[in-house]
Amino acid sequence: MSSPDLYNRRFFLFSGKGGVGKTTLAAAFALSCARRGERTLLMELNVKGKISTLFGAGEVDHEIREVDDNLYAVNVTPAAAMREYALMILKIKLVYRAVFENRIVSSFLKVIPGLNELVMLGKAYYHVNETDEAGRPKWDKIIVDAPATGHGIFFLKIPSVITSLVKSGLMFEEARRILDLLQDPERTAINLVTLAEDMPVNETLELARVVREEMGVPIGVVLANAVYRPLFDEAQVAHLNEAHAALQAAADAGDKHAEAHPASGFLEAARFRNARVAMQQEYLDLLREKADAPMVEVPFYFHDRMSFATIDEIAEHLSRELPALANPAEDAADRSSSSAG
Amino acid sequence: MARTDDEAQASRHFERVISERQVVICVGSGGVGKTTSSAVIGLNAALSGRRVLVMTIDPARRLANSLGIEALGSEMQQIPLERFKELGLEPKGELWAMMLDMKDSFDRLVQRHAPDAKTRDAILDNRFYHYFSTSLAGTQEYAASERLHELVESGEFDLIVLDTPPTTHALDFLEAPERLVDAVSSRALQWLYKPGVLSGRSGMGIVSLGTNYVMRTLGKFTGGELLSDLGVFLKTFSSLFEGFEERARGVIDLLKSPATGFVVVTAPDSLTVEEALYFYEKLDRDALHVDAFIVNRVHPRWVSEEALALPPAELATALEAPPLPALDEALDASALAALLLENASQFELRASQDASSIALMGDRLPKTMPILQVPYFNRDIHSLAGLNQARTALFATSG
Numbered sequence: 211m212s213s214p215d216l217y218n219r220r221f222f223l224f225s226g227k228g229g230v231g232k233t234t235l236a237a238a239f240a241l242s243c244a245r246r247g248e249r250t251l252l253m254e255l256n257v258k259g260k261i262s263t264l265f266g267a268g269e270v271d272h273e274i275r276e277v278d279d280n281l282y283a284v285n286v287t288p289a290a291a292m293r294e295y296a297l298m299i300l301k302i303k304l305v306y307r308a309v310f311e312n313r314i315v316s317s318f319l320k321v322i323p324g325l326n327e328l329v330m331l332g333k334a335y336y337h338v339n340e341t342d343e344a345g346r347p348k349w350d351k352i353i354v355d356a357p358a359t360g361h362g363i364f365f366l367k368i369p370s371v372i373t374s375l376v377k378s379g380l381m382f383e384e385a386r387r388i389l390d391l392l393q394d395p396e397r398t399a400i401n402l403v404t405l406a407e408d409m410p411v412n413e414t415l416e417l418a419r420v421v422r423e424e425m426g427v428p429i430g431v432v433l434a435n436a437v438y439r440p441l442f443d444e445a446q447v448a449h450l451n452e453a454h455a456a457l458q459a460a461a462d463a464g465d466k467h468a469e470a471h472p473a474s475g476f477l478e479a480a481r482f483r484n485a486r487v488a489m490q491q492e493y494l495d496l497l498r499e500k501a502d503a504p505m506v507e508v509p510f511y512f513h514d515r516m517s518f519a520t521i522d523e524i525a526e527h528l529s530r531e532l533p534a535l536a537n538p539a540e541d542a543a544d545r546s547s548s549s550a551g
Numbered sequence: 552m553a554r555t556d557d558e559a560q561a562s563r564h565f566e567r568v569i570s571e572r573q574v575v576i577c578v579g580s581g582g583v584g585k586t587t588s589s590a591v592i593g594l595n596a597a598l599s600g601r602r603v604l605v606m607t608i609d610p611a612r613r614l615a616n617s618l619g620i621e622a623l624g625s626e627m628q629q630i631p632l633e634r635f636k637e638l639g640l641e642p643k644g645e646l647w648a649m650m651l652d653m654k655d656s657f658d659r660l661v662q663r664h665a666p667d668a669k670t671r672d673a674i675l676d677n678r679f680y681h682y683f684s685t686s687l688a689g690t691q692e693y694a695a696s697e698r699l700h701e702l703v704e705s706g707e708f709d710l711i712v713l714d715t716p717p718t719t720h721a722l723d724f725l726e727a728p729e730r731l732v733d734a735v736s737s738r739a740l741q742w743l744y745k746p747g748v749l750s751g752r753s754g755m756g757i758v759s760l761g762t763n764y765v766m767r768t769l770g771k772f773t774g775g776e777l778l779s780d781l782g783v784f785l786k787t788f789s790s791l792f793e794g795f796e797e798r799a800r801g802v803i804d805l806l807k808s809p810a811t812g813f814v815v816v817t818a819p820d821s822l823t824v825e826e827a828l829y830f831y832e833k834l835d836r837d838a839l840h841v842d843a844f845i846v847n848r849v850h851p852r853w854v855s856e857e858a859l860a861l862p863p864a865e866l867a868t869a870l871e872a873p874p875l876p877a878l879d880e881a882l883d884a885s886a887l888a889a890l891l892l893e894n895a896s897q898f899e900l901r902a903s904q905d906a907s908s909i910a911l912m913g914d915r916l917p918k919t920m921p922i923l924q925v926p927y928f929n930r931d932i933h934s935l936a937g938l939n940q941a942r943t944a945l946f947a948t949s950g
Contacts, residue, residue: 228581229818260822300768309768324682325773371682379774408613408933410582441890445881453875460874472861472869475854476891479898482853485929512897514904 216430216532217246219399220349221338221391223366223427225356225417226403227410231435233260235403235508236355238524242532244281245525248350251337252283255330255357261285264521288326291333292319299380324368328385331368335388338397356400363420366392366400366427392427399430404497406434406490411497418501429503431535434494436510440487442480450480504535561921562947565843569596569710572812572842574703574805576713578834579816580826584847584925586611587932588816589714590618590648591941597632597646598942601709604647604702608695608716613933615648623650638939647708656694657684664791674791679784692716696802703805812842819849819905828915843921845945846909850902851926854895863888 216222224236233254240252251274254261262270265277272290277283292310300306310316319325340348357365369392372385392398400421404414414432421427442450454477460468468474497505508527511520569575569592577589586609593605607623615623618630627649632642658675665671674680684694692715699713770778805811813834817827827844834841861869867888871878878884912922925944930937 229583229823296772299772305768309765312765375678375682376774376777379777380771381773381777409611412612441894442887445879446887446890449876449879449882449887453870456874456876465874468874471872471875472858473866473872473875473891475858476866476895478851479853479895480891482898482927482929483894489931512900514900 215535216399216401217243219397219430220347220351221334221398222351222353222430223356223398223400224354224403225366225400227405227413230403230405230410231508232403233355234264234521235401235433235435235524235528236353237261237264238521239401239528240281240283240351240353241278241521241525242529243351243353244278245529248280249348250281250351250353251349252277252281253334253337253352253354254283254285255355261355264518266518286330286333288330291329292326295329295332324364324371325381327365327368328372328381328388331365331388332384335384335391338391363417366421366425370425392425395428398428400427401430402432402501402503404432404434406437406493406497408493411493414497415500418503422502431532432497432501432503432505433508434497434505435508437490437494437507438483438487438510440484440491442484447484450477450484453477454481506531506535558924559947561843561923562945564919565921565923566595566946568812568842570599570601572710572810573708574699574711574713574811575814575842576715576806576811577814577816577845578715578830580818580823583816583818583823584932585609585816586714587614587938587941588814588845588847588925588945589712590614591938591945592814593646593648593710593712594938595942595946596710596712597630597644598635598640598642600643602645602647602707603710603712604649604708605712605714606649606651606695606699606702607714608651608653609714610650617933617935617938618646618648620648623648625650625652625655634935635939638935640939644709651695651698653694654681654684656698660694660697661791666790670787670790673787674784677784677787679781680788683784683788693799696806697798700798700802700805703810807837807839809840812840814843814845815841816845816847819846819908821904821908821911824908824912828912831916841920843923844912844916845923845925846905846912847925848927849905849909849924850898852899852902852906854899859892859896859899861892863892866892 222236222239224232224239226232237252240250243250252261254270261277261283262268265281265283267275267277267283270277270283270285272285272287274282274284293306296306296310297303300309310319334352334354337349337352338347342348369385369389372381373389376382402414402417402421404410418429418432421429453473457468457471457474457477494505494507506528508524511523513520575589575592577585577592579585586607589605589607590611593603597603604627610623612622615621619634620628620630627647630646630648632644632646635642661671661674665674695713695715699711702708702711766778773781815827815830815834817823831841831844863885867884869875870884870888870891878887909922909924916922923945925941928937928940930940932938932941
């Protein structure tokens with residue numbers, strides 16, 4: 211399994227189940243790129259802008275704005291993306307209005323399968339290829355916080371769906387170009403975010419399979435988020451269990467003091483952590499065994515609330531962990547057969 | 552966890568309200584335990600003697616396994632409740648479950664409402680149909696609400712619990728019927744397959760630009776054949792829409808009737824709580840009955856403030872006090888005490904975060920709204936005992 215240093219690629223998608231911290235990790239990864247001095251664009255798609263909250267910046271909307279040194283963010287809505295895209299083609303605002311803001315046309319656009327998704331991907335594609343006055347790429351890194359899985363799979367399938375439905379027209383050409391970008395391991399990586407828990411892990415394994423086999427999109431890393439660091443070693447865990455059982459037995463036997471034993475709550479809290487740690491380790495093993503992609507654990511940070519400080523810590527963590535993955539390239543041939551045409 | 556009087560009262564209130572509903576719809580963001588909550592609500596009603604169906608959109612394999620079935624399918628299956636006797640319970644009713652396969656639901660819709668066999672096959676075989684039925688915003692929700700309506704009409708169940716898709720907009724489910732009707736509204740359609748529009752002969756004029764120009768521009772965008780094929784498809788499909796609006800109205804009436812209650816499910820973190828409150832506001836504005844909030848995975852407060860302030864040396868001494876076993880040679884009491892304190896204060900932080908977002912919820916909701924907390928259990932919730940533990944947390948019953 212070859213895993214080139216992620217920082218060598220330019221276009222990144224973050225995907226995962228709702229509630230696993232996908233946006234947080236996309237933002238942290240973007241920050242880690244910006245810290246390396248790379249001009250980075252973080253794109254949220256059609257959500258209530260969480261990024262503004264994370265960076266304490268003003269409302270991030272469809273205008274690109276700087277939220278930290280070298281780090282720019284934008285929130286892409288289908289309507290805004292459609293407008294930009296149509297204007298690029300039609301060149302004339304008046305014509306755009308007449309065509310696209312026509313009530314009948316807009317109700318018609320609603321029923322074209324995947325058009326919304328396509329124009330949002332199209333906008334990302336545009337930024338990947340955008341150049342400055344000197345003809346150099348305008349962005350070193352483009353990071354897309356893709357919709358939660360389920361919908362996310364559909365989202366990524368759109369270009370291939372469209373190329374299978376139509377064989378001509380701008381939509382077809384656009385889809386074809388986007389597909390080429392998505393399947394290019396030199397430029398693109400999709401990172402799958404998950405929690406070390408049953409449902410997110412199963413969904414992630416399924417997503418990894420679909421991404422690899424049906425879409426041919428190169429997987430960068432699987433990020434297991436919010437992993438508790440084990441605090442207690444094996445001997446301590448065993449003793450704590452024994453102590454807890456002894457206290458329980460005494461309480462069951464009617465010992466009034468057992469309930470109020472000063473260590474009682476501490477033992478409960480420790481058992482809770484140990485149970486979570488043991489469970490998470492099982493799911494991490496499952497991911498390592500079955501995801502067929504490098505895995506990076508992201509620790510759970512105990513903080514007052516999700517804030518810039520947390521993003522900062524995760525960014526530091528990623529910039530240490532990700533390059534470490536870039537092991538000497540093994541034979542990549544066994545994986546090249548997976549690219550879908 | 553010791554229950555306060557308020558919590559016990561909220562549970563009793565919730566149980567009473569649910570016992571009067573025929574439909575309970577769980578809404579909430581993804582990953583908050585909505586499916587498990589739906590199952591637990593259904594389970595409780597079934598144990599107390601009602602004939603219950605739980606409809607989910609989640610394959611929820613482990614939940615299915617913990618209930619003693621292999622997997623949920625789009626066919627209804629009965630859940631064997633005898634196993635709950637192991638926990639000392641007396642199941643009196645029936646519990647059924649099914650997974651709502653969206654595509655399957657939409658196919659049923661076509662089969663039920665196509666005017667004739669020819670139209671039916673023309674739709675089901677159309678190359679657009681698959682994408683249309685699985686991907687158009689609202690089609691899933693529409694199919695789910697149609698299926699719900701159908702099952703309520705059949706009168707087979709005393710209670711149907713529905714676990715909705717994790718939408719970013721709570722009301723997609725309610726607005727879907729109207730939106731769908733609107734998106735493919737007959738007016739736009741008629742216009743689309745008006746003779747001559749696509750072949751470039753002038754149709755009805757649009758201010759300052761001819762229709763055929765508009766269509767040609769659009770055609771440049773989508774590719775000509777897509778536009779005409781889509782037109783053909785929509786034309787065929789529109790034959791289904793006879794009565795679409797009427798049925799949509801029926802669904803909306805059902806959702807607004809006193810027979811239906813909504814339960815908002817959330818996790819205790821502040822972002823998710825904000826989303827849940829936003830759902831509530833929208834539901835409330837539409838005059839829908841919200842019966843309760845369920846907060847899953849609430850971190851218990853294991854250690855009191857005073858205990859957390861214990862000097863480590865004192866906790867180290869306590870670790871060797873009877874009835875606790877003596878420490879092994881290899882273990883150091885003060886090192887262990889330090890770790891126990893660190894761990895307890897970390898989880899105290901989580902518990903206090905949870906408590907403050909729940910307090911915030913209480914402030915922003917009517918005083919009478921039950922807010923039911925399910926603690927974060929040490930054990931796997933996907934087990935008979937785990938489900939029952941969640942049940943006793945939600946409902947006042949302990950038997």
